[in-house]
Amino acid sequence: MTREAIQLEMNFDGTEENRFKQRFDLGEFQLIAELPVPSADTPLADAVRRASDFEYLVHSQEHPKASIAFISEAPSGYALDMVQFATELCKYSRDRHILYLHGRDHTVKDILESVRHAHSEGFKNFCAVTGAAHDGEDEAEIRKHVFLESVNMLGAIRDAGLPSVSVGATVNPYQYTPESAYAQSFKMFRKLANGADYLVAQYGWDMMKLQELIWNLFRREINIPTVARLMFLTPDNAELLCSGMFRGVHISPDFEKLLKNERDHSFAQFESAQLRRIQIHAAGARLLGFSAVQIAGVTNVSLLETIFQKVREAFQEFRTFEDWRAAYREYYDRLDMAPYPNEFYLFGNLLESDLPADQLSLAAGIRPLTRSERFRRNLAGALFANAGNLPAQERRLTKKLLVSCRGCDLCRLPMTDYVCPETCPKGLANGSCGCNKADGGCELMNAECVFAKRLRIADSRIDYSSLEEGAVPPVESRP
Numbered sequence: 001m002t003r004e005a006i007q008l009e010m011n012f013d014g015t016e017e018n019r020f021k022q023r024f025d026l027g028e029f030q031l032i033a034e035l036p037v038p039s040a041d042t043p044l045a046d047a048v049r050r051a052s053d054f055e056y057l058v059h060s061q062e063h064p065k066a067s068i069a070f071i072s073e074a075p076s077g078y079a080l081d082m083v084q085f086a087t088e089l090c091k092y093s094r095d096r097h098i099l100y101l102h103g104r105d106h107t108v109k110d111i112l113e114s115v116r117h118a119h120s121e122g123f124k125n126f127c128a129v130t131g132a133a134h135d136g137e138d139e140a141e142i143r144k145h146v147f148l149e150s151v152n153m154l155g156a157i158r159d160a161g162l163p164s165v166s167v168g169a170t171v172n173p174y175q176y177t178p179e180s181a182y183a184q185s186f187k188m189f190r191k192l193a194n195g196a197d198y199l200v201a202q203y204g205w206d207m208m209k210l211q212e213l214i215w216n217l218f219r220r221e222i223n224i225p226t227v228a229r230l231m232f233l234t235p236d237n238a239e240l241l242c243s244g245m246f247r248g249v250h251i252s253p254d255f256e257k258l259l260k261n262e263r264d265h266s267f268a269q270f271e272s273a274q275l276r277r278i279q280i281h282a283a284g285a286r287l288l289g290f291s292a293v294q295i296a297g298v299t300n301v302s303l304l305e306t307i308f309q310k311v312r313e314a315f316q317e318f319r320t321f322e323d324w325r326a327a328y329r330e331y332y333d334r335l336d337m338a339p340y341p342n343e344f345y346l347f348g349n350l351l352e353s354d355l356p357a358d359q360l361s362l363a364a365g366i367r368p369l370t371r372s373e374r375f376r377r378n379l380a381g382a383l384f385a386n387a388g389n390l391p392a393q394e395r396r397l398t399k400k401l402l403v404s405c406r407g408c409d410l411c412r413l414p415m416t417d418y419v420c421p422e423t424c425p426k427g428l429a430n431g432s433c434g435c436n437k438a439d440g441g442c443e444l445m446n447a448e449c450v451f452a453k454r455l456r457i458a459d460s461r462i463d464y465s466s467l468e469e470g471a472v473p474p475v476e477s478r479p
Ligand code: SF4
Pocket: 392, 393, 399, 403, 404, 405, 406, 407, 408, 409, 410, 411, 412, 413, 420, 421, 422, 479
């Protein structure tokens, strides 16, 4: 598309328009390119000038059309204001793009202020993310921060009633234990129940997990746009990935070995291998039923242009699921993509067909509660059934002994299956952060993820409603 054509399109911007959403509604496949918001010490004009070719390239894409996902993962205050940067960069068609909202160190009020500001500038699409620990932070540091959960953000934005707004939610399907896979799945359904209009899957390389996500939605008869996030690997990112530095991203020993081999080759050979990889994964995502792919890890404009072109070629090359599957299997030479020994999948026959199975894996292998866990849970249930209606300090010593109460201002025990949300280092009450280790353990403490335990409690009662229905309200400070 020429700059003149773009200028012409700008005249048709309407207040009710949301082209990003409309493309989903029309079943048009989309490309999304991630653009990190520059650091706070970059003069805004310089940041905009540097990103202008990126924006132009994205805007000029046709068949499929493309959008920018503005992402800021830096700690609060370390990056430019996202709305200001996006507004200065995108002079028109702002309804094509997505702004990622992070809940770390934010309150509902802050988030709604940002959303209203962005909306007044013409941005209509958001994606709610709870936020993560930053490099080098340990459990003690994380406990100093409040994490506004994406579930609460979704509900607040939905209730704000801004016209033509579409809000997405993230999900990490790359979970390889029964407890972590089901915990993530229930959180996804909770996000949908709280107003998520589309889903963005965390990046990973195991296509069986992407199909598992699609089948899991199908099983519930949920027809919602889904975006597959794909990371383009540079040699540096491949090294970080192999060292386990990407939180919640788990790769198999086989895949790690393959990446290490690729890194031993020349830069050109390495890049060529990654371009082929992104072709296979993007084409696969499309054939598995995803509505868009979101490319992470590329800010170089000419490389992004090559990727767009390669992805387009792959869509031509792979017309059927069977063709694509044969190429995927040949490319990976039947490598095991699960992080052994953790290799749980929700369905038993993934990649055997493009038609969804409606049966979950039988004998999922969820670890039962121990007798002591069952006793403590039942006792907590009996003692604290009204804790939400009483002053939080009531029976604090008993709570401390039984559920490791840390002494917050709003007791949420009856809403969290009597597992104290403050035992999670991020204080999450609505579902797992998705950054857990491959074995389901917490990323920050040497213990089981709190939501794996909640899943086991729900499983023991054969009642999973507390994991997926409603929303536990947020708190504004941590004990
Ligand atoms: S939610 Fe947890 S920390 Fe807060 S009062 Fe209840 S038991 Fe204590």
